[in-house]
Amino acid sequence: MRKGRATREKLMDIAEVAVLSKGFGATSIEEIIAEAEITKSGFFYHFKDKNELARALLQRYLETEDRILDNLFDRASELHDDPLHAFLIGLKLMSEMMADLPSGHPGCLVATYCYNERLFDRDVQEINREAVLRWRARFLAVFEEIAAVYPPSDDVDFEALADMVSTIVEGGIVMSKAVREPKVLAEQIMMLRSYIKLLFLPVQN
Amino acid sequence: MRKGRATREKLMDIAEVAVLSKGFGATSIEEIIAEAEITKSGFFYHFKDKNELARALLQRYLETEDRILDNLFDRASELHDDPLHAFLIGLKLMSEMMADLPSGHPGCLVATYCYNERLFDRDVQEINREAVLRWRARFLAVFEEIAAVYPPSDDVDFEALADMVSTIVEGGIVMSKAVREPKVLAEQIMMLRSYIKLLFLPVQN
DNA sequence: CTTTTACTGCACCGCCGGTGCGGTTTTTCA
DNA sequence: TGAAAAACCGCACCGGCGGTGCAGTAAAAG
Numbered sequence: 001m002r003k004g005r006a007t008r009e010k011l012m013d014i015a016e017v018a019v020l021s022k023g024f025g026a027t028s029i030e031e032i033i034a035e036a037e038i039t040k041s042g043f044f045y046h047f048k049d050k051n052e053l054a055r056a057l058l059q060r061y062l063e064t065e066d067r068i069l070d071n072l073f074d075r076a077s078e079l080h081d082d083p084l085h086a087f088l089i090g091l092k093l094m095s096e097m098m099a100d101l102p103s104g105h106p107g108c109l110v111a112t113y114c115y116n117e118r119l120f121d122r123d124v125q126e127i128n129r130e131a132v133l134r135w136r137a138r139f140l141a142v143f144e145e146i147a148a149v150y151p152p153s154d155d156v157d158f159e160a161l162a163d164m165v166s167t168i169v170e171g172g173i174v175m176s177k178a179v180r181e182p183k184v185l186a187e188q189i190m191m192l193r194s195y196i197k198l199l200f201l202p203v204q205n
Numbered sequence: 206m207r208k209g210r211a212t213r214e215k216l217m218d219i220a221e222v223a224v225l226s227k228g229f230g231a232t233s234i235e236e237i238i239a240e241a242e243i244t245k246s247g248f249f250y251h252f253k254d255k256n257e258l259a260r261a262l263l264q265r266y267l268e269t270e271d272r273i274l275d276n277l278f279d280r281a282s283e284l285h286d287d288p289l290h291a292f293l294i295g296l297k298l299m300s301e302m303m304a305d306l307p308s309g310h311p312g313c314l315v316a317t318y319c320y321n322e323r324l325f326d327r328d329v330q331e332i333n334r335e336a337v338l339r340w341r342a343r344f345l346a347v348f349e350e351i352a353a354v355y356p357p358s359d360d361v362d363f364e365a366l367a368d369m370v371s372t373i374v375e376g377g378i379v380m381s382k383a384v385r386e387p388k389v390l391a392e393q394i395m396m397l398r399s400y401i402k403l404l405f406l407p408v409q410n
Numbered sequence: 411c412t413t414t415t416a417c418t419g420c421a422c423c424g425c426c427g428g429t430g431c432g433g434t435t436t437t438t439c440a
Numbered sequence: 441t442g443a444a445a446a447a448c449c450g451c452a453c454c455g456g457c458g459g460t461g462c463a464g465t466a467a468a469a470g
Binding site for chain 3: 212243244245246247250251
Binding site for chain 2: 020116119133161163187188198203
């Protein structure tokens, strides 16, 4: 019961690393079980097929990401009462967190799954879609709260602005991986922060 | 001689669609030759192995992308002499181009290759890396030209700003694919445009 | 009309995803 | 402590795929 959980987690840890560096289709069950030192039968005891592994991987990933985001912006809110400044602090914390990843961000499963869409059945794709829509809703709420206090300097759609947070992170991860410079992701988040500042902070002069 | 080129292009067209929707590892040579109505021997006449297909795909993709970017910003420059306004027009044109893609952006090979890094040898990865660095150089030149005329409202690193263009496009593609809303990519490019406006355009009041 | 190009056909190898099932060890909990 | 449930192992088998090698051939170019 407890042991099974541990083995399952181990399989998923190994699979996640492989999927993020080779794609889902190129990740063989054979290599996963070899690294986990388990038999193929053992693997299929935990996951009835590869698609179930995909679903489990994505769900676990999304849960930890949500927890990290909650934690990060909660901490930021404790550092400043004002919604705008709290969010700016949150972005700074996020940037620092990304910069502290020793060998760069390992990659986002949401992005991988997008570029592997044909490999998954509808429900896995739907989980992915709804996760991104939750991110949209999360940041939309933040920006509406900010806009209630600070009138924006440009007429922007707040849904698009909310999406921009995810866009920058997803794009930043790709860029970091492509040029092999982990700092690019952290810098891009700071660029987003610069935009939010210019958009909502009253001009100082 | 001419016939061979056509077959090669056909194989690459089929492969590119498959790679962008399933990843490189999950794209089988078998399915490519089935769709192209050719034999496996015929395939290996054109590409000595799968890695050479990968290289050819990437190189062709990068060439067409560069041509599209050249064309787009050249057209923009013809519409306005000022570097800032020309670039803002360029972003608008880019956004409209993305919005006009009937079933959304098919995906970027650079991003796919990032999330499939372990599948390719060093030289393919290096081609990918240098392509992104060329994008950086391209937009860096643009922003330096703009900054020579318009002092930026915030102290930003121009290399990071240059990377932001690619970041927004890469991230926007992922977001569009994830939520299955082609317009998201076009909107994100307009968000970038909004930032550039706030960053360089003198405050109007 | 010969050379080059662009293929076809076939045989073969080893790996992989996946299925099925029977047996065994380990853990849990009553 | 001991039975039940959980967590595996072993093995056999299937079809598909990446890839190699090579001999032969149709078509286009010169």
